[in-house]
Amino acid sequence: MKNTKKITYISLLIAQAMILNYVERLIPFNVGIPGAKLGLANIITLVCIETLNLKNTLIVILLRTTLSAAMFGNVSAYIYSVCGALLSFAVMAFCIKSKKISLITISIIGAIFHNLGQLSAAAVIIENYRIGIFLPFLVLIAIPTGLFVGTCSKGLLSYLYRTDLYFKEK
Amino acid sequence: MILLKKREIIIILIVAIFAAIAILLINKESPAVSGQYVVITVNKELYKKIPFDNDTCETIVVQTDLGSNTIVINNNSVNVMDADCPDLVCVNTKPATQTGDMIVCLPHRLIVEITDR
Numbered sequence: 001m002k003n004t005k006k007i008t009y010i011s012l013l014i015a016q017a018m019i020l021n022y023v024e025r026l027i028p029f030n031v032g033i034p035g036a037k038l039g040l041a042n043i044i045t046l047v048c049i050e051t052l053n054l055k056n057t058l059i060v061i062l063l064r065t066t067l068s069a070a071m072f073g074n075v076s077a078y079i080y081s082v083c084g085a086l087l088s089f090a091v092m093a094f095c096i097k098s099k100k101i102s103l104i105t106i107s108i109i110g111a112i113f114h115n116l117g118q119l120s121a122a123a124v125i126i127e128n129y130r131i132g133i134f135l136p137f138l139v140l141i142a143i144p145t146g147l148f149v150g151t152c153s154k155g156l157l158s159y160l161y162r163t164d165l166y167f168k169e170k
Numbered sequence: 171m172i173l174l175k176k177r178e179i180i181i182i183l184i185v186a187i188f189a190a191i192a193i194l195l196i197n198k199e200s201p202a203v204s205g206q207y208v209v210i211t212v213n214k215e216l217y218k219k220i221p222f223d224n225d226t227c228e229t230i231v232v233q234t235d236l237g238s239n240t241i242v243i244n245n246n247s248v249n250v251m252d253a254d255c256p257d258l259v260c261v262n263t264k265p266a267t268q269t270g271d272m273i274v275c276l277p278h279r280l281i282v283e284i285t286d287r
Contacts, residue, residue: 076276
């Protein structure tokens with residue numbers, strides 16, 4: 001029974017992340033800097049990283065990026081977003097282990113490294129390393145968006161803990 | 171519910187200040203030099219190189235397998251006016267006017283930049 005609950009919980013998170021990814025596309029947030037976005041799907045990554053172990057979090061991340069790309073994205077955007085998501089996950093997983101950093105700061109760090117990973121992948125693919133000049137802009141945008149996403153996840157988790165709908169692995 | 175510790179706020183502010191300084195350095199007006207070019211690169215290959223000065227006036231439609239972008243050069247600036255990419259980042263980027271400015275369309279692997287070489 002416990003396993004069924006876990007699988008259901010993981011699939012729910014993936015579905016929610018995909019919907020957030022879709023909703024994000026409907027929100028006009030275009031500042032003319034490649035890679036800048038709200039990152040609403042990171043709310044789900046943060047919930048995963050708080051409640052699930054690292055292996056299952058990685059499964060959620062890989063499946064949500066792949067399925068989102070298959071449904072609403074294109075191939076080159078998928079490569080960028082996977083690189084960003086994986087780098088951001090690696091750094092956030094490291095931060096959550098230390099247990100001293102609050103979830104909102106982890107969210108901001110994740111947003112910054114998502115942009116870094118995405119931009120590095122883009123630089124390698126188009127073989128132009130000068131697009132690194134966009135990095136300071138992306139870092140500056142990542143702070144407010146990371147703050148917003150982190151606050152949302154914190155609120156979501158506090159409601160989730162009051163229900164029995166979540167699955168705590170740790 | 172404590173959201174952020176004081177120490178974390180300070181670190182975030184320091185990062186923000188560094189990013190802001192870097193942006194100011196990047197945006198610093200570079201002296202106008204003669205012999206500028208507009209270089210359009212698509213998928214790692216040079217697509218077109220056009221001398222760029224006060225009276226360059228040209229509209230270029232870049233049509234590749236990945237999609238199309240319309241680049242307009244006039245009034246001393248380079249702008250992507252139209253594209254069929256999903257995110258339209260390139261259209262929303264502010265026009266490039268000086269050496270080093272660039273406009274990127276990642277889905278179409280297109281780079282438009284102003285160089286002095």
